Amino acid sequence: MQSNDTQPGDRRADTRDPGLYWLAAVILLIVACLAALPFVSSRAADATIAALTTVSDKAHAYDHLLDLLKDAETGQRGYVITGDASFLAPYDAATAEIPDALRRLAALADGPDERATQAEIDRYARLKLDELAKSIALRRADGLPAAAAVVANGTGKAYMDRLRALIGERVDTLERDRHTLRDRLATTLRYNTVLGIVASVASALIIGIALYVVRRSLRERAQAADLAQQQARDQAEQARTSQARSQRLAVTAEMLQAMDSLTDADELRDVLPAFLPKLLPGSAGAVYLYRNSRDFLQRVATWGSAGHHPDLVSPAQCWSLRFGRMHVAGPDDGLRCPHCRDGAPGHTDLCVPMISQGEVLGLLVASVPAGPDAASDEGAANAISEQLALGTSNINLREVLRRQSTVDELTGLYNRRYFDEALRRELFRAERRRAALAVVMIDLDHFKRMNDTYGHEAGDIVLRAVGQVLREGVRRSDVACRYGGEELVLVLPECDTTGALRSAEALRTAIAALELHHGDTLLPDVTASFGIAMWPANGDDAATLLQAADRALYAAKHEGRNRVCTA
Numbered sequence: 001m002q003s004n005d006t007q008p009g010d011r012r013a014d015t016r017d018p019g020l021y022w023l024a025a026v027i028l029l030i031v032a033c034l035a036a037l038p039f040v041s042s043r044a045a046d047a048t049i050a051a052l053t054t055v056s057d058k059a060h061a062y063d064h065l066l067d068l069l070k071d072a073e074t075g076q077r078g079y080v081i082t083g084d085a086s087f088l089a090p091y092d093a094a095t096a097e098i099p100d101a102l103r104r105l106a107a108l109a110d111g112p113d114e115r116a117t118q119a120e121i122d123r124y125a126r127l128k129l130d131e132l133a134k135s136i137a138l139r140r141a142d143g144l145p146a147a148a149a150v151v152a153n154g155t156g157k158a159y160m161d162r163l164r165a166l167i168g169e170r171v172d173t174l175e176r177d178r179h180t181l182r183d184r185l186a187t188t189l190r191y192n193t194v195l196g197i198v199a200s201v202a203s204a205l206i207i208g209i210a211l212y213v214v215r216r217s218l219r220e221r222a223q224a225a226d227l228a229q230q231q232a233r234d235q236a237e238q239a240r241t242s243q244a245r246s247q248r249l250a251v252t253a254e255m256l257q258a259m260d261s262l263t264d265a266d267e268l269r270d271v272l273p274a275f276l277p278k279l280l281p282g283s284a285g286a287v288y289l290y291r292n293s294r295d296f297l298q299r300v301a302t303w304g305s306a307g308h309h310p311d312l313v314s315p316a317q318c319w320s321l322r323f324g325r326m327h328v329a330g331p332d333d334g335l336r337c338p339h340c341r342d343g344a345p346g347h348t349d350l351c352v353p354m355i356s357q358g359e360v361l362g363l364l365v366a367s368v369p370a371g372p373d374a375a376s377d378e379g380a381a382n383a384i385s386e387q388l389a390l391g392t393s394n395i396n397l398r399e400v401l402r403r404q405s406t407v408d409e410l411t412g413l414y415n416r417r418y419f420d421e422a423l424r425r426e427l428f429r430a431e432r433r434r435a436a437l438a439v440v441m442i443d444l445d446h447f448k449r450m451n452d453t454y455g456h457e458a459g460d461i462v463l464r465a466v467g468q469v470l471r472e473g474v475r476r477s478d479v480a481c482r483y484g485g486e487e488l489v490l491v492l493p494e495c496d497t498t499g500a501l502r503s504a505e506a507l508r509t510a511i512a513a514l515e516l517h518h519g520d521t522l523l524p525d526v527t528a529s530f531g532i533a534m535w536p537a538n539g540d541d542a543a544t545l546l547q548a549a550d551r552a553l554y555a556a557k558h559e560g561r562n563r564v565c566t567a
């Protein structure tokens, strides 16, 4: 099976360059031709030298034959004149050798002219030898006069002259041939020298071209390899970036899902530190939200350890809130927000307003490591702030809806539906813990008269003020509700009779101390009557407990109002 991991750049690096093979083949061919040239040329020189040798051999053979004939003639003359047989020694030696010399000349003869000349020399040489032999025989047989007559008739001289002429002519021709061959040899040697120089220069040139082409090819290959490496690095970087982006998206989706399950922005304290370090690796920071006031942003979550983030930040303290967009302050430069003064060294501070539907809901403050990833961190911080704004806006919406469904709008106290649930829940809890629980019914005294005298609006002012007294006067674990109309009720978990009496008495006193105005009109003092019922002494379920509290309230009314009675 083929691997799919091969990079395009790798394929390029592996590709053989066919042009190089062709170049190498052509260079080899040229170099071979250049190498063969001197060989061919030296063959021609060798042939010329061989021809010169042959010419020299021939000249030598002709000279030698002429010398032999002269020796024979000299010996014959000496003997004819003196009759002394010792003079025949050169004659005998020469005549013994002359047949071989003639055969050698016949063997060396080349071409029809030379062969014809050689045949004529052969013929005259044999005639000359016969004439010499004849004169010697006459001398030996008939004495000097007979032999001298033969010599004197000039036939032998004519043979010898003809032989000299033929041999001289042949030797002259050979001498001309030798000159011609010498000239040719000199030309060939000059030609060889020039050829050698040309071959050397051409070889050097070809080697230079080959080196240049190979170098260029290697450089191109190196560049292609560099390009391939760069492409591979870019692809790896892209893969890393896209993996980081998809991881970020997945974590963001998880964070939004977690935020969607929250009912209170306070819960962000636990949720955000679980996600923000993953979204901004190596960072530290805080998330601020506008809560009860628009004057300050309250810190709801922090993560990481770098830097200190104050509990409250005013909008004037943050440049991003002033500009309405992300503000970046590097480690050594930039306009640093006062709330980021304790920034960690080597870190860049990013402040990003959390804006949803044009409204600033909060602030994301992140301290990220300064470096090549800072730019991508800025992009990520912007995206995170948008998601946080969306999540926070949803939490706020749910809080509003929850408040609207459980809280009475006029008094700010929990409504009747919430009360029913809360009482049932607290009764279960009291039963499980074996702890006391008190229910306190409250009814404003002569409230009808207040309405009738000062108007319904004045009655609402009173109800709102009493609601505030109750909200602020009970413990966080207590539940203060508007039971209906001007009737209010408290559930006091883990509270015995003494505690319930003390709480009710404090509230009664606080209500009586209210000084309320309707416009310019000072409203009369407001009082309320309280009826307390204890679980389980006065009832072990919600209905009987409420009836007992109602009976105690009735007793308080009956006894003159503005008082607390127990069941």
Ligand SMILES: Nc1nc2c(ncn2[C@@H]2O[C@H](COP(=O)(O)OP(=O)(O)OP(=O)(O)O)[C@@H](O)[C@H]2O)c(=O)[nH]1
Residues within 6 Å of the ligand: 443, 444, 445, 446, 447, 448, 449, 451, 455, 456, 457, 458, 459, 460, 463, 484, 485, 486, 557, 561
């Ligand atoms: N302004 C205002 N009045 C309300 C509201 N709910 C109930 N009331 C009035 O509260 C009055 C209740 O009066 P009553 O229960 O008859 O008794 P009271 O005048 O308080 O006298 P005692 O309870 O015997 O002291 C009625 O006049 C209701 O109209 C409300 O939301 N706003």
